[in-house]
Amino acid sequence: MISIKSGEIAEMEKQYRISLINGLVGYKALNLLGTASTDGITNLCIISSAFHLGANPPLLGIVIRPEREHNDTLGNIKTTGEYTLNNVLPEWYKQAHQTSASYPSGVSEFDQCGFKKYYTNGFKAPFVEQSTIRIGLELKEMINMEINGTTIVVGEIVQILVNDLIIADDGTVDHTKAGTMTVAGLDSYFLSQAFGRLSYAKPGTEPRELNMQKV
């Protein structure tokens, strides 16, 4: 077993530390974050920091880094109060990765990386047409993290646009059917293989396997 302590982490070569720390937590939710400025200039960037905060009200959190290229996104969320999260598919995951490049302000990653905008009535932020699961969010709270300069953005899910047959009768979202990818670390992309679905856990009983489509 390899044991690494605090002091050793601090002394690591920068890129090694970034790879290691980004990778530790496991597979991460992978989404394209879409926004627009008040002038209608759109912005799209790949993120792996979205997390479930609660179902009622329906809330998601995302982490935005302090670096320059992400300030368009943060600025757009602040001024319009709206943004979208869209899942990433294997057919065009390289284009999705490419949205992380530092394009100049005013240039849209939708156009540069080959994504089609999808708009719904009255919602300012663009969805990604090529995705199969698209979530529209309304800004609720921004938490400025003094500890490292990041911002945790909390939003309420106000629109859900999904392709047919992805939501099962009990509300389960079928990410296998949706073709959703996941990411580990900064740059390693994965598809997932269904392994098992388990019944609600209660003390004194073993969890049962529920039906699950395995493809």
Place this chain on the structure above:
Amino acid sequence: MISIKSGEIAEMEKQYRISLINGLVGYKALNLLGTASTDGITNLCIISSAFHLGANPPLLGIVIRPEREHNDTLGNIKTTGEYTLNNVLPEWYKQAHQTSASYPSGVSEFDQCGFKKYYTNGFKAPFVEQSTIRIGLELKEMINMEINGTTIVVGEIVQILVNDLIIADDGTVDHTKAGTMTVAGLDSYFLSQAFGRLSYAKPGTEPRELNMQKV
């Protein structure tokens, strides 16, 4: 395409909404959260809310729900300032799921669900011996979310204990080798299949595929 709006989400049957909203974001990081009280009574619960907050200092966030059974965990983190995150493997994922059952306070899920505690010198929170990636964290900040009563716990990674050959020469964490599972929604467990690793994105160039072990 199916379109669901805010008002429809609010009117959904409770369990349907929980499944749907928990599932939307995609595949999630899956970990066992280990703590101990000041009396040394240990606690273990499965979580899918861990997210990367930054690499320098090395920070992770987790979301703790307001319900009764998780208060042991939150109380332990508050009083000892220490906790662990441990990855979940397919050989014992049912036992990991079982830690979400509402065991009475004072009963350890380590014992009830068949997990072995692993301690390191001077660190109060127990690691999971059966895991292959174990992270020791020190509490930095608790954010009480008024919007829904959850708590976002931010911690600094102070110890990393991983089995051999899981960290590559460049710092990449190999979750395929580690056997790490992922979860979608509340109860659907997955293994992952390596698809591609891509070079750092720059405007005007296509991302290159990097070497990646595909098994």
